[in-house]
Amino acid sequence: MAALAVAMGIGRFAFTPLLPMMLHDGVVDIATGSWLATANYAGYLAGALLYMALPWLGRRWGASAVPGNAALVRGGLVATVLLTGLLALPWPASWALLRLLAGVVSALVFLGTANWCMGRLAHLGRPALGGLIFCGPGLGIVFTGLPTGAMVAAGWSAAAGWLAFAVLAAVLCGGAWTVIRGSEAPKPEPEVAKDAPPQPAARPVPERALLATAYSLAGLGYIITATFLPVIARAALPAGSLWPDLFWPMFGAGVALGAFLSTRIAPTRDRRMLLAGAFLLQAVAIGLGLVWPGRTGFALGSLLLGLPFTAITFFALQEARHQWPQAGAGFTGLMTALYGIGQIAGPPMAAALLARAGSQAQGFDHALGVAGSVLVLGAAIYGFMAWRWRR
Numbered sequence: 499m500a501a502l503a504v505a506m507g508i509g510r511f512a513f514t515p516l517l518p519m520m521l522h523d524g525v526v527d528i529a530t531g532s533w534l535a536t537a538n539y540a541g542y543l544a545g546a547l548l549y550m551a552l553p554w555l556g557r558r559w560g561a562s563a564v565p566g567n568a569a570l571v572r573g574g575l576v577a578t579v580l581l582t583g584l585l586a587l588p589w590p591a592s593w594a595l596l597r598l599l600a601g602v603v604s605a606l607v608f609l610g611t612a613n614w615c616m617g618r619l620a621h622l623g624r625p626a627l628g629g630l631i632f633c634g635p636g637l638g639i640v641f642t643g644l645p646t647g648a649m650v651a652a653g654w655s656a657a658a659g660w661l662a663f664a665v666l667a668a669v670l671c672g673g674a675w676t677v678i679r680g681s682e683a684p685k686p687e688p689e690v691a692k693d694a695p696p697q698p699a700a701r702p703v704p705e706r707a708l709l710a711t712a713y714s715l716a717g718l719g720y721i722i723t724a725t726f727l728p729v730i731a732r733a734a735l736p737a738g739s740l741w742p743d744l745f746w747p748m749f750g751a752g753v754a755l756g757a758f759l760s761t762r763i764a765p766t767r768d769r770r771m772l773l774a775g776a777f778l779l780q781a782v783a784i785g786l787g788l789v790w791p792g793r794t795g796f797a798l799g800s801l802l803l804g805l806p807f808t809a810i811t812f813f814a815l816q817e818a819r820h821q822w823p824q825a826g827a828g829f830t831g832l833m834t835a836l837y838g839i840g841q842i843a844g845p846p847m848a849a850a851l852l853a854r855a856g857s858q859a860q861g862f863d864h865a866l867g868v869a870g871s872v873l874v875l876g877a878a879i880y881g882f883m884a885w886r887w888r889r
Contacts, residue, residue, distance in 0.1 A: 499634035500673030501571055505607035507638010507750070508667045509578040509600045510538060511724070512660075515646040515746050518728050519656035525590060528729070528852065532845040535725045537594045539717075539845070541601020543838030548602070549609045550831025567614040568678045574607035575671045583664035586657040609834060611674075612815060617682030626765055628816075632757035632808035639750025639804075641666060647743030701821035705887050708879055709770075709821060710833045713814045715876035716777065717840025722848050722862075722869045723784055723803055724749070727796075730862050734791045741793045745800040752804025760809040769817040770884040776806030776813065777877035784870040788863060844869070 513535065520526045526534065549570075556564040565573070581600045585593060616628045642663055649659050723730075727749065731742035763772065783802035786795045815830055822829045848865040855861030 499631055499637065500670045501575060501607060501611045501678060502631060502634030503638030503641065504575055504578050504667045504670045504674070505604045505611070506635035507640075508582060508642055508663050508670075509604040509607075510542070511635070511639050512582065512642040512663045513538065513597070514725060515643045515728060515743075516656050516659050516663075517725075518732060518742075519646065519650065519654070519659055521729070522650075523656050525656065528858075529849055532725075532849040534593055534597050535721075535845040536842055538597040538601040538604075539721070539838055539841035541598040541603075542605045543601075543835055543842060544598075545602035545605025546609065546831050546834035546838050549606055550828055550835060552831075553828055566681060567610040567617075568680055570606050570610035571614065571678050572675065574603045574610065575667075575674065577603045578607070579664055579667045579671065582667055583661060586661040586664070588657065605834060605838070609831060611678065612811075613830065614678060614682050616815070616819075621682070626761050629757050629760035629809070629812045632760070632812050633754040635808055636750045636753025636755070636757060636804060638670075639753060640747045641670075641750075643743075643747035643750055646746075647740060650743065702887065705883055706821050706829070708883050709814070709817060710829075710836050712773070712777075712876040712879040712883075713810075713833050714836035714840040715872050715879075716780075716810050716814075717837040718844050719777070719784075719840070719869050719873035719876065720780055720803065720807065721841045721844035722865045723787070723799075725845055726848065726862065727800065730787070731796050733858060733862075734796070735793060739793070741796070745796050748797055748800040749804040749807075752801040753807045756805035756807060756809045757812065759805075760812050768884055768889060769813045769820070770880045772813050773810060773817070774877040774880035774884070776810045777873045777880065779806050780810075781870045781873040781877070784866050784873070788866055788870075 517526075517531050520531065521528070552564050578600065581596050581603065584596055611631065612628075615631045616625065619625050619628050645662070646659065649662075728742050728746055731745050732739075735741055780803055783799045786799035786802070789795070790799075814833060818829050818833055847868065848862070851864045851868075852858060852861030855864060
């Protein structure tokens with residue numbers, strides 16, 4: 499949880515509550531902010547592709563030449579602290595590169611942590627607890643979202659905010675540093691391995707393709723709201739309202755709560771139907787912001803958007819391990835890469851719609867409408883999968 503709070507909650511999503519401060523300081527505008535977000539998502543895609551290539555590199559160069567999941571996580575945590583702190587420096591020409599590298603690192607830490615923890619928990623016979631680690635991004639969002647209101651009231655600059663979050667990341671690293679080490683599970687003795695049951699057969703290729711394609715739609719569906727929520731709320735609510743500073747922490751609280759609740763779901767439930775329901779819940783959350791653009795609508799929408807956020811990832815990774823157990827890191831890396839492509843498409847699309855709209859509010863409405871429609875499409879794909887390949 500601490501590792502994902504650093505890599506995701508701070509390394510990726512601290513940009514969202516700090517974006518209004520950067521706009522106020524005049525160091526970026528909406529278009530520049532969109533491209534900085536895109537740079538981070540492009541880095542996330544590159545990190546996922548790199549992780550996907552690690553098994554191939556291990557076969558080519560030797561396993562000892564490729565770092566294991568624990569080493570990736572520990573190195574990535576240090577890099578996240580450094581990259582976050584460097585954003586406090588007045589070097590705007592370097593910000594895009596720093597956000598790109600932060601995206602690479604966040605993907606490596608996310609996948610390394612998820613696979614290390616899920617492998618260790620499976621060895622311990624407690625795989626359902628894997629959902630708890632996905633509380634980490636939500637807690638990181640809360641830890642970064644709540645202080646920004648106080649920072650604004652105190653007259654802090656965005657640079658001071660980046661530095662404060664770098665210190666917070668360093669503190670949280672201590673929670674993971676002594677835990678994540680070694681391999682995912684001890685190697686079995688030869689006599690145990692000899693009698694081990696065979697791996698289940700992989701599911702049909704079309705089902706695996708649809709699983710990965712629909713998962714990519716989740717990246718596009720949530721990212722516009724997750725990137726611009728504080729900006730949208732400030733534009734819609736009266737000037738001086740304290741509510742815009744609370745919606746992002748509400749999203750984070752929903753993320754943590756949803757991850758916890760995912761561990762309470764019976765493992766016999768069809769994860770494809772769970773994914774369909776999660777997609778529809780996020781679509782409803784986006785719709786609330788469109789039809790009810792007030793503090794109640796934004797608050798409820800923020801909470802509902804967050805509830806299935808990391809639960810979607812947990813269910814999708816579980817389903818990936820079920821559909822193609824022999825692929826291991828390769829398939830989960832591919833799915834994360836496709837998710838990253840969806841994220842990359844979101845901010846430029848929003849910027850293009852904003853440029854063509856008659857007003858900023860109208861442009862965000864159009865972008866949110868597209869995001870909600872994409873999530874409904876993803877839910878339909880998972881529903882079709884559950885009908886076509888019944889279990």
